[in-house]
Each structure stands twice: as C-alpha cells, then as structure tokens.
Amino acid sequence: MHQNQNLIRPDIADMAPYTPIVPFDVLSQRLGIPAEDIIKLDANENAYGPSPRVYQALANEPYYHIYPDPGSTSLRQALSEYTGVNAAHIVVGHGADELIDLIIRLFITPGDAVINCPPTFGMYRFDTELNGGTLIDIQRTPDFSLDTEAVERTMPHCPKLIFITSPNNPDGGVLPDACLRKLLALPLIVVLDEAYIEFSGGSRAQWVLAHENLIVLRTFSKWAGLAGLRIGYGIFPHWIGTHLLKIKQPYNVNVAGTTAALASLDDVAYLLDNVAKIQAERERLYDALARFDFLQPYPSQANFILCRVVGRDAAALKESLAQQGILIRYFNTPGLQSHIRISVGKPSDTSALLNALSAKN
Ligand SMILES: *Cc1c(COP(=O)(O)O)cnc(C)c1O
Secondary structure (H helix, E strand, C coil): CCCCHHHCCHHHHCCCCCCCCCCHHHHHHHHCCCHHHCEECCCCCCCCCCCHHHHHHHHHCCCCCCCCCCCCHHHHHHHHHHHCCCHHHEEEECHHHHHHHHHHHHHCCCCCEEEECCCCCCHHHHHHHHCCCEEEECCCCCCCCCCHHHHHCCHHHCCCEEEEECCCCCCCCCCCHHHHHHHHCCCCEEEEECCCHHHCCCCCHHHHHCCCCEEEEEECCCCCCCHHHCCEEEECCHHHHHHHHHHCCCCCCCHHHHHHHHHHHCCHHHHHHHHHHHHHHHHHHHHHHHCCCCEEECCCCCCEEEEEECCCCHHHHHHHHHHCCEECEEECCCCCCCEEEEECCCHHHHHHHHHHHHHCC
C-alpha cells in the first residue's frame, strides 16, 4: 500500500474495483478466432454498423485540428428535426452515459436519494454511488413491471431523481403511459432513458414540453450503430438544461462523433431500415429461443432478448457459447438469477447461435 493511500477519497478507497469486460481483440486472440468471426451479442450493439455516409463524412472532415463547438449547434439543430423538439431543449453528451453522470452531479449532493428500479441498466447505480448519493432500490415485479406504489411509498425520504429505462434493459419491456403519468405527479425529477426507443417506437421526447420534471435520454449507440463514437443526447426542460450547461465540460463531444452523428441523421431512412431488419429478426429469434426447453424468453421491444435458463447452468451455457466465439450476457443479480441476454444481430448471427444451442442439446 502506498504511504499516501489515505489521501484517496475514503468512499472511493472503499469501492470495489471495476471488473472490465475482456476487449474484443484480446478475446479473439485468446480463443484463436479471428475478430471478424466473433459473434458479439453481449452489449446490444448494432450488427449492421454505421451508415456508409458516416465513413465518407469522417474521411472528408477537414477540422479535426480545431476544438469542437461546445454548444453542438449544428448537431442540436439536426436533432431538433429528428426528434421534433426545439434545439433549445437538447443537450448533447459523450454518450448518454455522460449525461446520466451530469444529471446526478447537478442534483445530488452526498446523502441525497436516487430511486433505481432494478433489474435495469447499471450506470444509474454506478454514478449515484460515485457521487455520494443514496440509492433507493425499488425492485421490479417478477414480470419486470415497475412497482409504482412502492415508488410512491419512498416519498418521505425525499428522493430527488428516479431513473426509468423504456424499453428496459435487460428485459425489453415498455413503461406504460399511465405509470409514467403517476411518476410525473410525484415531487421529483423523472429521467426516462430511451436508449432503445427506435426499436419500439412511442418516444416520450415531446412530453418534456409539457412536464417540467421530465428528462428524456437518447443515444446513437444502438439504432445508429455508433456505440464506439460515444454520442448521446437529452431532451431537458429549459430550467434544467440551463444549469446542466454550466457543469458540462466544454469539449465533451468530439469532432468525429459530431460528424458521424450528423451523417447518420442525413441517412435516417437507411438506418431505420436496419432497425426494421433487427425488429423482424427479434421475432424470429424469440420464436426459435422459445422452442428450446431450457430457455424461457421474455417478449422484447428492444434489440435484445432476455431468457430465463431452466434446468441447466446459465453461466456454463454462456461460457460454452463463448468458447465457440458467440458472446452473450449472463446475469446472476437479484431478480435475474440464471438469466442470459442475447442481442439481436443479423439472420446469420441467429443461425450460428441456434446451431450452437442445438449442438448443446
Ligand atoms: C446502452 C445504454 C446506454 C448507453 O448509451 P451511450 O450513449 O452509449 O452512453 C444508456 N442507457 C441504456 C439503458 C443502455 O442500455
């Protein structure tokens, strides 16, 4: 231990170390399978990749040597057309992940409470803990619905924020309008994470105009295939956006990401056609998974399918698929014991997965 160890913030010194995922190229070497032959269905990335216009725009971008526009003016204008919300409501981030952190930093000082509704995306917990907030976990019901009454019962603790994902990661279920209305009636800020909304439709981005306590988060990572370039955005009420801009790093969004996002918004029809292919593949994959007696898939509105694994070891199943170069996500957290999540890829990815699953039978 270093002699100055005690200078580290005590809450961080006590934190468990982060367990990083094995990078793609390292895994490919370890398995002896070329990277392009690995079927990556573990992180809900888009198997179709970016629009071809993204590669062209990145190759032709002349201003990599100039700092980016801190206000992301052109991208926010293009996003305004895409979302139908005035650009003044939009803040762009280095992925939606950055905006989750910024929102928590804006509202939470140590001890303030944040409502998290697991099983769900892990970053709400991570950023709340990192910022010294107190998590109130309101476990979802066995079918992954939100327990709005349990949320209402937390009001005496004066929670400042609630994070809701719709469609939810990892089950793919959508939050009904009636539930969202109940949450919006509470004295807190509702952060609705719509990372997968293009796969379900029915965005509530417009609701922000009518609700001063609603924030909607979106991203280019999933529908537009830009996960590696880190572009997300949020739709904010004016009174929140103004303060958020004060604490954002000026150059949080880089030139390459901006260029790629603009080129994507210039090719929406192409990208939504890929989304439609993924939606169709989701239904094929669901039906096929349901035919295995050891898998119970949940209906999903996103680009992944959660399955309960019955009568066999889910961790071993994940590992055996990994040995064959097929990566899926395995969970063993409360509410997700013995579950796996499979991202929807191309038809050829589904076929390879089904082959591997059948061979194991
Ligand atoms: C993937 C994911 C994100 C991450 O978005 P980035 O823009 O890549 O940071 C955010 N929220 C949920 C629920 C996700 O699953």
